[in-house]
Amino acid sequence: MKKVLSGMRPTGKLHIGHLSVIENWVKLQEKYETNFFIADYHALTTQFDDTAMLQKNIRNMMIDWLAIGLSPEKSTLFIQSKIPEHAELYLLFSMITPLSWLERCPTYKGQVEQFREQSGKDITTHGFLGYPLLQGADILLYLANYVPVGEDQLPHIEITREIARRFNFIFRTKLFPEPEGLLAKIPLLLGTDGRKMSKSYNNYINIMSTEDELNKKVKSMITDPERIRKDDHGHPDICIVYQYQKIYNEDISGVISENCKAGKIGCMECKKLLFEKLNTHLLPIRERRLEIENNPDYIDDVIADGNKRAGQKAQETMTKIKEAMNLI
C-alpha cells in the first residue's frame, strides 16, 4: 500500500479552511497507509517566542482531528516532537543539502517580508530557512510516496525529492522514494471580509462555532457591493457568500447564481441557505468533539498509541539511513 504523510501546525483553533484539508485526509485513509502529525517543531519556526499555548493547542488539534473523522485505527496520528528521529534526520540532511536550495525556495523571502510587515518580527533564523529541510525529514522518515498539499507547497516537495535523489546518489542506495504532491481539489476559502482568512483579521469561521456565532459570521459576510435591493442584478462571481455556496451548497449553487443575476433572491435569504447548510455540516462535528473532549483517557491513549507506532516506523527507517551513511 502506498504511503501518505501530512502535518499541520498547532497554531490555535481550526477554521473552516482547515476543515476541507482534514476532510480530504479522512478520504485518503481509505486508500493509503496514512500518517498525520501535529507539526509542533514547525510551529516554532515562526512562533518560537510564543509557546505558552503550545501544549493546549496540540491537544485541541488532536481532538478536532478525531471529531472530524480521522481514525486512530486507520491512520497513524502523532506529535512530531515526540519522535526524536525527525530532528535527527533534519540534522543529517543538513549535511548534504546545499544552502542555495533553501535560499531559492520561493516562499522563503515572501514570508520573511510578510512577517516583517505584519508584526515587525524577524524570522530570518536558521530554523526558518531550514523549514523545507525539516519537511523533507518528516516525509522521508516514513518513506512516504504522496504528500497532500496545496499548490503553494509544491516547491517544498520538489526540495524533498532533490534531497531524496542526492542522498540515494551519495550513499549508493535506493532507500528513499521520490515523493509526489497529491493535489486535491481543496478550495481556497477567503475570510468573511474577502481578505485572506486570518486570526488577526478576525474574518475566519471557527469549526467549533456555536450555532449563534456561526449565524453572526455568515450574516457578516460581504456580498456583491453593488447589490442594494433584492431586485438588483447581482454578480455572484465577486461575492464571498457565493464562493462558500459553491462548496457547501454545490447542488443548488447554479440556481442561486441564476437567481442572483436575475435579482430573484435577496442576500439575506441566500445567507440563510448557507448558514443552514454549514450548520448541518458542522453540527455532528461539534457533538463528536464534545464527546471526545469529555473522555481524556481516550485522547491520551490515541496520542500514546500514535506516537508509539510512528516511533517504530521512524526507528526502522533511521537504522537503514545510518547503515547507508556508515554511522553504525
Ligand code: SF4
Ligand atoms: S444573492 Fe447570494 S450570491 Fe448574490 S450577491 Fe447576494 S449573497 Fe451573493
